[in-house]
Amino acid sequence: MDDNILSLMLFGSLILGSLGVIGFVWGLKSGQFDDEKKFTHGLLFDDEDELRDAAKKESEKKANAENSESKHSEQTH
Secondary structure, three states: OOHHHHHHHHHHHHHHHHHHHHHHHHHHHOOOOOOOOHHHHHHHOOOHHHHHHHHHHHHHHHHHHHHHHHHHHHHHO
């Protein structure tokens, strides 16, 4: 192979690889991968309303758990 072609292929692959790494880091920093249960809930619930209801129930459950923990810690002090 010609050295010019080899250096062009190397340079092109380095540019594409660095663009991929930059895109991945941007996705991590912007929170693109933070929603862990989105896809599992998407499989379980067909409609957007059902998905919203499930998310609302889960957030209420977390709030109730936090409230009960805070009440328990207040009673022990």
